[in-house]
Amino acid sequence: MDQPTSLFNPAQHTLHLVVGSSGGIGAALTQQLSALGHTLITTSRRGSDADLQLDFEDDASVAAFGPALASRLDGAALRSVFICSGLLHAIGVRPERRIEALKADAYTRVMRVNALGPLCLMGQLKALLARDGPSQVSAVSARVGSIADNRLGGWYSYRCAKAALNMGFKTLAVELQRTHPACALTLFHPGTTDTALSAPFQRGVAPHKLFSTARAADQFVEVVRRRETEPGLQFLAWDGQPVAW
Template identity: 35%
Template sequence: MSNQTFGQPVGQVLVVGASQGIGLEFVRQLVAMTSVVQVYAACRKPEQATDLQELAGDRLTLIQMDTTNETQVEQAIAQIKAQTDRLNFVINCVGVLHDGDLKPEKGLRQIDGDRMLQYFQVNSISAILLAKHLVPLFKHDQPSVFASISAKVGSIGDNGLGGWYGYRASKAALNMLMKTTAIEYKRTCPNNIITVLHPGTTDTQLSKPFQRNVPPEKLFSPTQTVNYLLDVIGQLTPADSGDFFSWNGDRLPW
């Protein structure tokens, strides 16, 4: 593969965490692309994902996948392998910031080991399980991209405010896991580009409790966010594999 840019997603694509927010919008836009042959949309409970079901058609396949369960990840990838021998684009949108009793910590007194583990299970380990089982579908001679949604607060170098221990650390771990995977993929899947992406503050369930102090021009709709991220992805070259980018194309510090 030369140093040409990846360009627009083509062929066979997989969206993980596809039932809502950024993942759902990726499905909407990818299904509408004439260059995309098939979209595989994975989520924990596709039978309950009504917005996703409304997009159903010949070019969209819904797949059950709980990324915290390796058996389900393996089974879901096997379902895809039964239909195609390759994927050209995978976007991992799985992530958690708050869920019931799980909330970002403001200080050390709020640290709870079990809740910290939950952040890592969803935000970090899920992605490396995907990377492990996707290898056979990236071993082909066409350009491909494996992108994961990270967060700027996962940048250690950019951390000037503190707090949010579990979320920050789990996103930093995600970045390291994908950086390390990119090094191995250069040997095993040499035509693949791995990237982690900061989407900006997007108007989704994940960000709703924290939108109050966000200027209106900095609060993106899912459509805006996906447009920005697709532009960034489209400019990636093999030299960018393993790097961390913001929604506007800026390279972010680790």
């Protein structure tokens, strides 16, 4: 079987799965890949604005996703996955400035969407992921999930969730070394991006450090593209620089 020379060469007809395609970065990424001529399968919580429905807060939705995607693939191997879903705030969910603000229900929601959901999803996708050549799995993480870089404190739920995502991907990378040795895994820190997720927290961000979703999507693709032939896991920022674990 011919192997793709590049996952990002439209002539190779690589299918890209974009999880969370209705969010800020996910929507921009979907638009960019589509404009470049790539074939996509997209997901959203509602499903009405994407190809498939996937809700990380619904166990049944996650469990049903693998068979639904397999049906869409129709025997083809999955080679490219972008996980763009995330939760920072919602009704009853706010980043905690102090430990007294930590609430179990909110913490659980943030953990499910940012860490547990993506990892359970990978449990569904592993059997569909290509073994005969290059593949890539990437997820939007955040510098606030870095244990070494935490000097400001606060944001307990979100920090813990992104740190858990990072550790989960670190463990997944060890497993995939044995089963999918050509798979490149990337945790991507996009910087502060002008999305609904960051909107309430942009006041102190300098204009040149607030990125558009289009720029973030472009950087996401570029970071992943640069290392698509480098198996294993890296935690990288928007400029391609490593982020401390």
